[in-house]
Amino acid sequence: MQLYHHPYSMDSQKVRLALEEKGIDYTSYHVNPLTGKNLNPSFFRKNPSAKLPVFQNGSHVIFCTIDIIQYIERLTMSLSGEQTPISSEIAEWIHKIENWNPKIFTLSKIPSKYRIFVSKFIRRVVITRMGESPDLASLYHVKLREAYQTEDKLKNSEMLKQSEDELNALLDEAESKLETSSYLAGEEFSLADIMFVPVLVRISLLGLEEEFFGTRPRVLEYYKVVKKRPSYRVVVGKYFEGWRKYRAFFKTTCFLLVRNVFRKY
Numbered sequence: 001m002q003l004y005h006h007p008y009s010m011d012s013q014k015v016r017l018a019l020e021e022k023g024i025d026y027t028s029y030h031v032n033p034l035t036g037k038n039l040n041p042s043f044f045r046k047n048p049s050a051k052l053p054v055f056q057n058g059s060h061v062i063f064c065t066i067d068i069i070q071y072i073e074r075l076t077m078s079l080s081g082e083q084t085p086i087s088s089e090i091a092e093w094i095h096k097i098e099n100w101n102p103k104i105f106t107l108s109k110i111p112s113k114y115r116i117f118v119s120k121f122i123r124r125v126v127i128t129r130m131g132e133s134p135d136l137a138s139l140y141h142v143k144l145r146e147a148y149q150t151e152d153k154l155k156n157s158e159m160l161k162q163s164e165d166e167l168n169a170l171l172d173e174a175e176s177k178l179e180t181s182s183y184l185a186g187e188e189f190s191l192a193d194i195m196f197v198p199v200l201v202r203i204s205l206l207g208l209e210e211e212f213f214g215t216r217p218r219v220l221e222y223y224k225v226v227k228k229r230p231s232y233r234v235v236v237g238k239y240f241e242g243w244r245k246y247r248a249f250f251k252t253t254c255f256l257l258v259r260n261v262f263r264k265y
Helices: 010-022 041-046 065-080 088-099 102-108 112-132 134-153 157-177 191-205 209-213 217-226 230-240 244-261
Strands: 002-005 027-030 054-057 060-062
Touching (some): 102 157, 102 191, 157 191, 191 209, 191 230, 209 217
Parallel strands (some): 002 027
Antiparallel strands (some): 002 054
């Protein structure tokens, strides 16, 4: 089994947490979307959405996060011989978390000069790939249109407010639930938590802990507890704790600057 992912990707974090929690072996391949690696023809043919992660088991390829996690859940039950269906509470949490789209929120919190630099680089990558692979040109054109649409959305103050309001509502509900249980769906770490933890990681990575955790002490304590789990250390801590997050940013920034200077897209 192979997983094409990147540490920055929230959906990749969700799938990797599920794999690690279930103890399933897989081969890991890093595909950095900030440098346009997900737009390379070999990957793009596998997944025309260019979204991460992509899970492959033999000839079976899945690139929808929920589908991957459900596949992992079925695989785990098959290997263990236990049939434990997902509870309605867990399913409800998964639905709520998936309904919040982190893309607009994340981009709105990044200084515009950096965001615009990366956006222009990615658009140039798309245009270059269109020329290199004419048979994929129509699909690349879709990605180019999406990039421009995203820039338009970031100029829409109502859309930005809605994204943040939805996040606050999700965190408020989690704060309320954690008053009566250790985890989102009870006393056991579940798929609901696997889906929720990357949301907290994103907030932390953006340096917004005080704003979003400051008035939610139970969410903050929950996050501290989750950080101690082996799966978290493998999926997140390995890349983003302490000085490590600066290493990841530095490598990506250097790559973009060098490729941009030499116009190597």
